[in-house]
Amino acid sequence: MNGRVQDRTALVMGAGSIGPGWGNGKAIAVTLARQGAQVMCVDRDPAAAEETAALIAAEGGTAVAHVADATSSDQVAAVRDACVDRFGSIDILVNNIGIAPVGGVVELSVEDWDRAFDINLKTCFLGMKHVIPQMLAQGRGAIVNISSVASLRWSGVAYAGYYSTKAAMNHLTRTTAVEYAARGIRINAVLPGLMRTPMVENSGALAQDYGAGDIEAMWRKRDAQVPMGHMGDAWDVANATLFLASDEARYITGIELVVDGGITLKFA
Numbered sequence: 001m002n003g004r005v006q007d008r009t010a011l012v013m014g015a016g017s018i019g020p021g022w023g024n025g026k027a028i029a030v031t032l033a034r035q036g037a038q039v040m041c042v043d044r045d046p047a048a049a050e051e052t053a054a055l056i057a058a059e060g061g062t063a064v065a066h067v068a069d070a071t072s073s074d075q076v077a078a079v080r081d082a083c084v085d086r087f088g089s090i091d092i093l094v095n096n097i098g099i100a101p102v103g104g105v106v107e108l109s110v111e112d113w114d115r116a117f118d119i120n121l122k123t124c125f126l127g128m129k130h131v132i133p134q135m136l137a138q139g140r141g142a143i144v145n146i147s148s149v150a151s152l153r154w155s156g157v158a159y160a161g162y163y164s165t166k167a168a169m170n171h172l173t174r175t176t177a178v179e180y181a182a183r184g185i186r187i188n189a190v191l192p193g194l195m196r197t198p199m200v201e202n203s204g205a206l207a208q209d210y211g212a213g214d215i216e217a218m219w220r221k222r223d224a225q226v227p228m229g230h231m232g233d234a235w236d237v238a239n240a241t242l243f244l245a246s247d248e249a250r251y252i253t254g255i256e257l258v259v260d261g262g263i264t265l266k267f268a
């Protein structure tokens with residue numbers, strides 16, 4: 001099935017990948033482009049933004065890389081202006097940026113708590129703040145916020161900042177969705193479960209928590225936790241995002257689409 005977001009403009013915040021391989025943001029940008037969207041790939045890491053845009057161009061798609069720190073209101077406003085200047089509209093916004101500093105309320109530093117709120121929640125707030133007026137002017141838009149099943153319950157790791165910011169992101173998604181539902185803008189969240197991505201692989205603290213620093217031990221442990229018997233990957237997140245961004249989801253707003261191989265339903 002091709003052209004599911006044909007000729008739409010997609011703005012993907014955090015479109016790079018923290019390390020080699022396929023992160024969620026990179027796979028989302030490429031998937032939207034494969035389905036006909038022109039994509040602005042935003043990342044604070046210039047090489048990461050360029051890599052994703054180049055991958056899209058190499059497949060014959062349309063993409064531009066844009067460097068910005070999405071915790072800065074001025075820079076996010078400039079991203080919106082650059083996207084409209086280049087493509088004439090913003091039909092899809094994906095807020096993908098997130099980090100998972102490990103530590104419960106006692107261990108987590110105040111700096112990491114603040115960093116989690118800045119990077120996970122403020123970027124989502126600023127993305128919606130600056131892009132929604134453009135979508136209102138167009139009379140339509142679809143926003144997808146990348147949350148986590150950690151927003152719903154304990155997920156096996158003590159990371160108080162991650163749990164809190166992702167839960168807040170869900171509620172911001174729901175309430176903003178209601179606010180704009182009558183004006184053509186749909187806002188939904190995707191909640192990935194345990195995914196095998198560079199973000200997890202490159203977090204030394206997560207590997208430490210799962211398997212005393214042994215990455216393979218961490219993968220085995222995470223696979224075993226999931227009812228389906230294995231982790232998901234970035235394409236699972238990208239396909240869910242594509243669905244919510246497309247007109248196939250035209251009557252869906254304010255939902256949390258769980259993409260987790262069943263782990264959220266599991267008791268033990």
Ligand SMILES: NC(=O)c1ccc[n+]([C@@H]2O[C@H](COP(=O)([O-])OP(=O)(O)OC[C@H]3O[C@@H](n4cnc5c(N)ncnc54)[C@H](O)[C@@H]3O)[C@@H](O)[C@H]2O)c1
Binds near residue numbers: 013099119146149199
């Ligand atoms: N991998 C998993 O297991 C998993 C599970 C649940 C949810 N998630 C969520 O998926 C999202 C990230 O997935 P990913 O695989 O794309 O991660 P990633 O770390 O590979 O990519 C995120 C990109 O965001 C960029 N970025 C970070 N801070 C930024 C800022 N201030 N301004 C602009 N860009 C910035 C990074 O440079 C990076 O390229 C997060 O929201 C995360 O919470 C991941």
